[in-house]
Amino acid sequence: MQLIIDNISKTYDNGVQALQGISLEITKGMFGLLGPNGAGKSTLMRTIATLQNADSGHISFNDLDIYKDKNAIRKVLGYLPQQFGVYPKMSSEILLNHLAVLKGITNKKERKEVVHVLLDRTNLYEVRKQNLGVFSGGMKQRFGIAQALLNNPKLLIVDEPTAGLDPKERNRFYNLLSEIAENTIVILSTHIVDDIKELCHQMAIINRGEVILKGKPLELIEQVQGKVYQKIIDRSEFEMYKSQYQVINETFFMGKPVVQIMSNSNPGNGFEPIDAGLEEVYFSQINQSK
Numbered sequence: 001m002q003l004i005i006d007n008i009s010k011t012y013d014n015g016v017q018a019l020q021g022i023s024l025e026i027t028k029g030m031f032g033l034l035g036p037n038g039a040g041k042s043t044l045m046r047t048i049a050t051l052q053n054a055d056s057g058h059i060s061f062n063d064l065d066i067y068k069d070k071n072a073i074r075k076v077l078g079y080l081p082q083q084f085g086v087y088p089k090m091s092s093e094i095l096l097n098h099l100a101v102l103k104g105i106t107n108k109k110e111r112k113e114v115v116h117v118l119l120d121r122t123n124l125y126e127v128r129k130q131n132l133g134v135f136s137g138g139m140k141q142r143f144g145i146a147q148a149l150l151n152n153p154k155l156l157i158v159d160e161p162t163a164g165l166d167p168k169e170r171n172r173f174y175n176l177l178s179e180i181a182e183n184t185i186v187i188l189s190t191h192i193v194d195d196i197k198e199l200c201h202q203m204a205i206i207n208r209g210e211v212i213l214k215g216k217p218l219e220l221i222e223q224v225q226g227k228v229y230q231k232i233i234d235r236s237e238f239e240m241y242k243s244q245y246q247v248i249n250e251t252f253f254m255g256k257p258v259v260q261i262m263s264n265s266n267p268g269n270g271f272e273p274i275d276a277g278l279e280e281v282y283f284s285q286i287n288q289s290k
């Protein structure tokens with residue numbers, strides 16, 4: 001199973017270059033696409049989902065050119081968009097049943113079974129008669145996954161699904177996604193570093209429409225380990241540190257400003273080495289590509 005994204009570019013009518021020569025090879029399992037707001041994640045997700053065309057480049061799934069045969073790809077595709085609206089006065093069972101009809105499950109008995117299996121799998125079976133309007137954010141997202149799984153997809157695209165979920169719901173959602181990823185390609189777009197850390201065996205960071213780093217999270221972390229230092233400073237000193245060091249992040253520790261830098265050797269001057277993780281990988285890339 002393989003999705004190949006080859007040199008995809010897209011400029012919107014207003015002149016924004018949302019994607020600039022994106023190339024990625026994605027295999028079975030969970031792939032994390034990480035980037036700040038406006039990086040181009042949703043544009044790429046919609047493009048893969050065949051909801052909009054790229055200006056140039058190719059995308060193929062298992063040797064199938066997705067633009068040449070959009071229907072073929074739609075048969076094997078599940079998609080949870082960033083803004084997923086539900087009918088608030090409908091129950092999850094009824095709406096999922098309607099959506100199943102739209103996806104072509106015409107046999108009533110089969111449809112009922114599929115709907116029940118999916119509600120059960122997303123932990124919504126008990127609340128299947130409740131109106132979607134009273135669902136929490138996490139429940140709505142799980143319903144979003146249930147509808148995306150209706151056609152038993154081989155490629156599942158989820159666009160920023162964990163924003164706004166509390167830690168418990170986020171964990172529950174991670175469990176669901178990782179189970180699906182056992183035999184599916186799942187592309188998870190997110191600006192939340194923890195999502196990638198917990199779930200993905202392969203990842204890419206995109207910024208301003210370009211892939212600025214790709215690889216396996218653990219290997220990328222290894223590359224920065226031993227090179228990140230931090231120091232509590234005075235707020236007024238930020239600019240000075242920025243001019244003297246390769247600052248990757250400005251953060252806080254118990255309300256005090258902390259500056260984090262990259263350095264191949266110990267910079268001294270009160271800086272302490274830190275155990276670098278994916279966050280440091282992310283910030284070092286994003287801030288370098290500014």
Ligand SMILES: Nc1ncnc2c1ncn2[C@@H]1O[C@H](COP(=O)(O)OP(=O)(O)OP(=O)(O)O)[C@@H](O)[C@H]1O
Pocket residue numbers: 012013014016017018035036037038039040041042043044082160191
């Ligand atoms: N339909 C559109 N018309 C014009 N510009 C657009 C359109 N959609 C997105 N853009 C612009 O393209 C760029 C990439 O947007 P996109 O939504 O793909 O980024 P994103 O990484 O998903 O960000 P976010 O997390 O904020 O959704 C942004 O500058 C955005 O303003």
